Amino acid sequence: MGYEKEINKLRKEKNAVILAHYYQTSDIQEIADYVGDSLGLARTAEQVEADIIVFSGVHFMAETAKILNPSTKVVLPDENAGCSLADAAPKDKFKAFIDQYPDHKVISYVNASADVKTMSDVVCTSSNAVDIVNSFDKDEKLIFAPDKNLGAYVNKMTGRDMVLYNGTCEVHDILTAERTLHLKAKNPNAPLVAHPECQPQVLAVADFVGSTSQILKYCRESNAKKIVVATETGITHQMKKESPEKEFVVVPADETCACNDCQYMKMNTMEKLYLCLKNEKPEIIMDEKTIEQAKKPIEKMLDISKRLNIIK
Numbered sequence: 001m002g003y004e005k006e007i008n009k010l011r012k013e014k015n016a017v018i019l020a021h022y023y024q025t026s027d028i029q030e031i032a033d034y035v036g037d038s039l040g041l042a043r044t045a046e047q048v049e050a051d052i053i054v055f056s057g058v059h060f061m062a063e064t065a066k067i068l069n070p071s072t073k074v075v076l077p078d079e080n081a082g083c084s085l086a087d088a089a090p091k092d093k094f095k096a097f098i099d100q101y102p103d104h105k106v107i108s109y110v111n112a113s114a115d116v117k118t119m120s121d122v123v124c125t126s127s128n129a130v131d132i133v134n135s136f137d138k139d140e141k142l143i144f145a146p147d148k149n150l151g152a153y154v155n156k157m158t159g160r161d162m163v164l165y166n167g168t169c170e171v172h173d174i175l176t177a178e179r180t181l182h183l184k185a186k187n188p189n190a191p192l193v194a195h196p197e198c199q200p201q202v203l204a205v206a207d208f209v210g211s212t213s214q215i216l217k218y219c220r221e222s223n224a225k226k227i228v229v230a231t232e233t234g235i236t237h238q239m240k241k242e243s244p245e246k247e248f249v250v251v252p253a254d255e256t257c258a259c260n261d262c263q264y265m266k267m268n269t270m271e272k273l274y275l276c277l278k279n280e281k282p283e284i285i286m287d288e289k290t291i292e293q294a295k296k297p298i299e300k301m302l303d304i305s306k307r308l309n310i311i312k
């Protein structure tokens with residue numbers, strides 16, 4: 001059964017807004033009121049005037065929406081839609097890590113729990129990580145967590161030597177340079193675009209590195225007929241929609257599989273989206289203190305991004 005009709009009816013009745021990430025399935029991206037990357041979704045969630053936000057993404061994204069818009073009910077289709085990066089930094093382990101560097105400022109990637117955000121000076125996304133780091137004085141000592149690949153990339157781009165927490169995205173970290181180079185050799189005229197959660201060896205051979213929305217912009221504006229893509233497969237929905245005449249070749253995770261699906265992002269389905277809108281759960285519930293403390297570093301990020309006019 002198709003759920004579009006019911007979802008449309010319910011969202012009107014309940015004054016609900018559906019936000020979705022670019023890694024969601026095509027049907028979810030099509031029914032959403034807004035589709036974006038982590039930064040765009042956070043900005044939208046902050047401004048939404050609705051009674052319910054249905055957040056079709058992963059848990060840390062829905063949590064960020066709740067922190068930025070606490071008076072609105074935030075529900076997500078599957079509460080188990082986590083993230084390997086957020087899982088890599090449990091509260092106590094993270095606290096023990098940063099305690100080793102008491103004179104360091106803490107920059108945390110948005111792909112982390114609210115508890116980690118409460119212990120951070122500023123948050124960043126892949127859209128603004130380089131600019132956020134550059135907003136600190138050159139001699140400031142910094143910790144970057146939890147993604148070591150993004151951290152290494154930002155170190156390279158900014159000439160810094162930040163202390164990196166040892167976390168990875170299980171989707172991007174398995175895309176090897178060997179497979180990437182093999183595809184590049186097979187498609188010599190196709191530029192390679194990559195998400196900065198990929199390993200340094202993959203990023204070193206990429207023609208463009210950026211967040212999902214920045215990758216989409218590059219693909220939209222490129223004159224290339226074919227583009228090799230090193231990120232999660234969901235993004236090809238918008239790529240094909242925006243540039244139907246172009247071919248997008250996704251770097252495979254291994255020889256037997258042509259897809260790199262994020263198991264967490266893909267836990268959300270149209271049926272679960274319909275059910276969470278209908279039942280208004282699972283809901284993101286957070287205590288006021290956590291909201292208040294986690295909000296500061298996120299708002300700092302949003303202020304810096306607004307000032308620098310970083311794209312959504």
Ligand code: 13P
Pocket residue numbers: 022036037038039111125126127169195197210211212213
């Ligand atoms: P973006 O902010 O680039 O959309 O990245 C989110 C994410 O989870 C990438 O794996």
Ligand code: SF4
Pocket residue numbers: 058082083084085111169170171172197232262263264265
């Ligand atoms: Fe987390 Fe990676 Fe999935 Fe993004 S793609 S939500 S970083 S596991």
